[in-house]
Amino acid sequence: MIKIKNIYYMLSYAFYALNDDKYKKVETEEFENTADLFSEILAIGVSKQIKQGLVKDYIDVRETTSSIRGKIEITDSINSKSFLKKQLTCTYDEFSVNCYLNQILKSTMLVLLKSDISSHQKKKLKNILRYFTEVDLIDVNSINWKIRFDRNNQTYRMLIGVCYLTIKGLLQSEKSGETKLMQFIDDQLMNRLYEKFILNYYKKEHPSVKASASQINWQLDDGIDYLLPRMQSDIMLDYGDKVLIIDAKYYKNTTQSYYNTNTIHSGNLYQIFTYVKNKQLENNNWEVSGMLLYARTDEEILPNNSYQMSGNTISVKTLDLNQDFTLIKEQLDKIVDDYF
Structure with missing residues (x-):
């Protein structure tokens, strides 16, 4: 489970545009569900865009x-x-103004209008839609999200991102042919947001530590890498001669169960171990560690362990997203303090 307001904080790190003062009041409001939150963000963002001028x-x-x-x-x-x-x-x-970006905005706002959002939010969206009379509706299920942003439409990046999360993360078809919005973003999209949030959090809050989503090279004896998969880290923290590779996971279950025995997801553990060992072989003078950082669930058995594996530390931790955001920040800050 995750507090609705924490989704906003995560988005504010994923999309720097949300750090604008106009969005500050979102921090003080309470939202019944994620659709309510997205409606407020779009109401503020699109209103601001209207004042600047809708893109043509x-x-x-x-x-x-x-x-x-x-x-x-x-x-x-x-x-x-x-x-x-x-x-x-x-x-x-x-x-x-009847261009693709505005069509996405209008179509998404109409989807939100039909969802379980507060009457206050519906009134805001209806007022905004009066400025979109010349804009056509499109089928939200066939939107091409591969949009190129440039200096002329850069202000739409965050707005389209929220539209994407609304349509892809919340929209759910029913057998009757109707659609409804779920209360929470589906796990696949939350996993991407979770990764991006942690990466950008460290970039912003810990500038002395280099934070990146770097690729790791295979350390091969003969140099032949044909058909080998790419090793792409979620978050790599680098300071001096110390490196921490974090694999962020947003799963329904933080452990796997086999014959009533809970263990760490084997595939996740094999992956982080492989990342760490190959990164270590790049330079034996480095101190390379790895961490699986799961979003905390309501399960009784939760991992909180560190293992010494072939000279490297591999940790498995959880991050509780259903608590006050200041406590989330404290836990993320502690990771930097402990490793660097």
């Missing part, structure tokens, strides 16, 4: 008109017999 882009327009504009579509004009009315079918580019 060139879109393809096709219309039958009595005044020639752009390219005349001869075949369409003949087939539709529009020329009998002294009209022609034309296509042209128009610089319009």
